Every structure is written in structure tokens, then in C-alpha cells.
Amino acid sequence: MAAVSHHSIRQSLLERIQRGEWPLGALIPGEVQLAEEYGCARATVNRALQALAHDGLVIRKRRGGTRVSPLPVRQARLEIPILREQVEATGSRYTHQLTARRRTVPPARVRDTLQLPAAVKALYLETMHLADDRPFAFETRWINADAVPELPDRALEQYSVNEWLVRNVPFSSGNVSFSAVSASATVARALETSPNAALFLVERTTWREAQFITTTKLFYRPGYALTSRL
Amino acid sequence: MAAVSHHSIRQSLLERIQRGEWPLGALIPGEVQLAEEYGCARATVNRALQALAHDGLVIRKRRGGTRVSPLPVRQARLEIPILREQVEATGSRYTHQLTARRRTVPPARVRDTLQLPAAVKALYLETMHLADDRPFAFETRWINADAVPELPDRALEQYSVNEWLVRNVPFSSGNVSFSAVSASATVARALETSPNAALFLVERTTWREAQFITTTKLFYRPGYALTSRL
DNA sequence: TAGTGGTCTAGACCACTCA
């Protein structure tokens, strides 16, 4: 390992920015000058600066040079683990139960989200996720049956629906939304909590090449928090 | 722009993975072979593969080669914008009001978080963030006065406390936590909502080189959701 | 120990944008 690597340069530049060597919005030296200063090739400095730019700490423009980000946007990288791992990470035993499974015509809201033609049936599933046999999260899910291979009964014994989908319909794109909701009577019963309890809700919709696959709501038990480094 | 860039290779490999050319967990060709296939230098393929690895889509090991990630961890990159920008992005007018400001000894929980000695005073601030003069979010904040330059009164006319801190004590590290809480009487009154309403809560603590700076709670008005691409 | 990824270099050319 050389004394100067793009990692060490990145770290060094970060510290210089944090120490205030260059104020917010200020221009920092060009790649050529920094390369000279650190005694390495320009490409190495370039790599370090690109990493800083990727993290939103500097802003780079051709001809305009590199500036310390005037209003650094804090970014949090959230990992959305499979529930099994989330539970097992706390040392608890993970189990799950399929509590509903039917093929019906989805409500309009879901039909729009999945872009299904009217009157087409979709697969509806409800799953309870348990940690040490106590409710951890309650999941409702609609699946576009046309987009997914038949869901074998056997699979559901081993994997939760989500896990099965991840393993069998991988790498779709999608979006997530985090919010807070009051527990409806149904959800409160499932989570063994009181109606109107404040629940952390994660909604996800995923698709693959313009074909919508699934949309889910995940209601976490009260007190759950999603944490991340900033 | 050459026909092959690390971007295009990255995209191509992504599509090949998504099409299932290599199953989950499978080994994909080595850099040398891919470079030959795409007709470019190994470094270019390397860069594309590193990007995919960074996003958790492949797993790379020296000597072990590159594999499609067997259980892709979905990652969401959340940008935590300054409230002003969050509000203005919706086309509303942003204003804020400082509703409380005092120096007192913080409660034990805050003292622990900021790692303050007992009986040392800290700065406590409450801010209402408004969108078109209607409550958008309610913020409570403790600041370690030793870690921060004196907060000039003048600054608070122009910037919210948070914005002032970002501009004057930049690039600290920190963590965030997202959860759901029931509105307390105080918070409900501030947000002009009913007690026990489910609120989305963002808690943040930031520090800089082992010195704690501030810890805040941000209660969003009911119905707020944080959204991100997956 | 051999084979893979990780990294650095020196040089080159291009793309953008500011003056």
C-alpha cells in the first residue's frame, strides 16, 4: 500500500475541508496542483475528488474547478434489509405467517399503482412477521400475477413472500416511502397494539422494465425506529 | 464519447444481470475477459464493476472473482434537505419562527446524548417551520454551547437555526433516526393537530471530532412522507 | 502458489464552460 492512495487523499481532503481550510463554497486547488502536492498522479486525486463529489461534499465543474459544497446536502444511505435479517440481527428468532391469500380485483388505488387493466385480478397477501413469536411487523401486499412466476405453496413454508420475490424476481427498480400512520382496527389487532397507535409505515412499489410487480405496506410495531449514519 | 464508457458497460452489465444471464450468486466473467468482450481496457471494466459493487449488486473478492449478489440488499439514498428547500420544492412559501430560546441544564437523556458534564447549561431552541403560514414541522433542539460559535440574533432573522448551523459548523458527522410517535399535547398544539395524531419523527445528533454539537427532534405535520428511489 | 481484483502511473484526448 503506497503512502498515498485515493483513500488517504480523500480522507486528507475531507479533514482539510472539515478544519475549515477552505470555507463553504470556496474553490479548492485543481487536480494538477493537488497531485503535485500529494506526490501522485492526477488520476489518483481525481478519484478521491470524485468520491467526495459523489457524497455531496464538493461540487465539480469543468473549467469551473472544484468547490466545497455551499450547502452540503446530508445524505443517509439506508439499507432496507430483508425482515428476517432485521429480526435476527437483534438476536431474536424470526418466523412469519401467511394470514391471508386470495386472488381478487384490487381497489382502484392499487390498480393505478400497478397499472393493471380494470377488472383484472391480482394476488393479495397478508403476512405477519414475528420476533420471538411476538408481532414485529404486519405486511399487506398486492402482486401483479402476470409479472411473476407462479408462487409455489412449498416456497411459502421456507421463505416469506418478500424473500421469495427477492430471490426469484431480482433487481427490479422501485421506490420507497416512509411515513407515520395511526393503526387501523385491523392492523392494531394484528400487531396486538391499541387502535390509533402511531406506527412506522414503509410502502414499497417495485417494477421491472415497465412492468409493475408488487406494492406493499409494512406496518412496524410501535417503537420501531430506522437508524442510519449521516 | 467512446462507444464504450464505464457508464455504458455498467448499464450493459446491469441489464445482463437483470435479464438473468447470470443467476443470483453466480460467477460472472473476470475483468480481463469482459474487457476483451467490450473491447476496452481492464481499468474501464473495473470501474463499472466497482460501481455495481458499491450499489450492492455484485460481490467482488480477490481471487474469488465477481458474483451476482445472492441476496441483493436494497439501498435507498435519502437526501435530508434543509427544510426551507423541502418546503419551497412544493411551491410553498417557507417561513419559520423561533418559539423558545433558553439556556438551561438539559435533562439526563440529552446530557448523555451530547456527553455533557452534569449541571452544565446548554442552549434549548424550539422552531416552527411553516409552509404558506401553515405548520409544516416542529423542531426542538439542544445545542452544546461550547462547540458552537455564539449564535447572533441577527442570523436568526434570516436563517433557521438549522440552516445557520449548517452554514457555520459544516461537515460534522452524525446519525439520523426515523420513527413514528403520537403527538404530545404540546406538539399537537404547535402543529395545530389533534393529540395522539401519528407524526413522522426525525431525530438527528451531530458531532465533530468527538465533540457533540446538537441533537434535534423534528416532528412533521400529519400526512408527511419521505420518499426515495430504490 | 496461482489467479483474481485493487490500485497507481504517465500520457493522451475530449467536453464543458468561463472569461
Place this chain on the structure above:
DNA sequence: GAGTGGTCTAGACCACTAT
């Protein structure tokens, strides 16, 4: 038009680890 970052290349050596 000139100066900055963006990128590619060909070659080299190193670091890790599976066998």
C-alpha cells in the same frame, strides 16, 4: 480560446484468498 474536470489506455505491481 484556454483551463478545468472526465475519461480511456497500456502497463505494472500489489493484496488477498481459494485451492
